[in-house]
Amino acid sequence: MWAFLGSDCMFFGTLIATYLVYYGKSLSGPLPIDVFSIPVTTVSTFVLLMSSMSMVLSYAALTRGRMKAFRIWLAATIVLGATFLAFQVFEFYEFANHEVVVSCDDDPTKWTDLEASLAAGCLTGAAGDEVSVRGFREVEYHAGGEHGPEIEGVYGLTPRTNLFGTTFFSLTGFHGAHVTLGVIWLLSLFFFSFKKGGVTPKKNLDLDLAALYWHFVDVVWIVIFTVVYLFGVFEGF
């Protein structure tokens, strides 16, 4: 297991390196600053950290022969893992349907590149023509918006949108696949523990190996959270 985890370090190392190499090289948006929501990702990071705690408590309970506590903590780990995955699905959906709203009268120097490209449709909208902005879909111009004339459109980030999309989805997608595999593994151990002689205080190695894998997935996310999300939104990076 340790040899596998060591090799998996290199696997994620190359994905992180690829993400960093192409960071800032996208020719068009959306960019990290346009789509990332740090509060949401902080909550999902918290969920994954808590799942690591419940995992060790599950293993500790098993080795002490406390089968009921072992199953409760294992079930908690599975639920927390599934919750993390739900956050990731939600995040991917939000990115793919990223809505941009620009107030046409705003100071253009405060706009991101993506907002500036959408704002190019303000003139067409003001002239009363049908608005179409390259790269955006469902573009609508509202002459009487909350803060004056507004334009809104959907610019979805998918793996094919730009280099950021490709490297971001590859990295977080593979991590998500690891978490999914972990949840399935833990789920199988949970059901297996009800079988006579399945997972018992005597036979704890299966759970120990699954726990190692689960914690590894956690440490990879610790790195991704800092390098991709926090550094990604930091303007000076």
Next chain:
Amino acid sequence: MTSKSQVKVIEPGYEPVHEGHPSPLTYFKVAMTLVVITAIEVVVFFFEGLSYGIIPILAILSLAKFALVIMFYMHLKFDHKLFSTMFVGGFVLAFLVIFALLGLFKWFI
């Protein structure tokens, strides 16, 4: 999973249990430390006065979390050094690959 010297066999037929593993309370304390470090990361992130100083601070905090998880939750602190070598070896290689690729693509210039 562990070397003979660090393995306590409770009775014949039992799989090895790591001796000297932390108590559940220690696991809880580690979890709380991880949560606090994550909270500090987010606070530091929104603190505007740090400018580029944010990068080493976040990197160190992230490394601290990484170390806590592998030492206590993945019990490398209590296991045979061979396991640490295998994992840290892979980690160091990954780190070198990242820097080599970044250098190759003139990322630092």
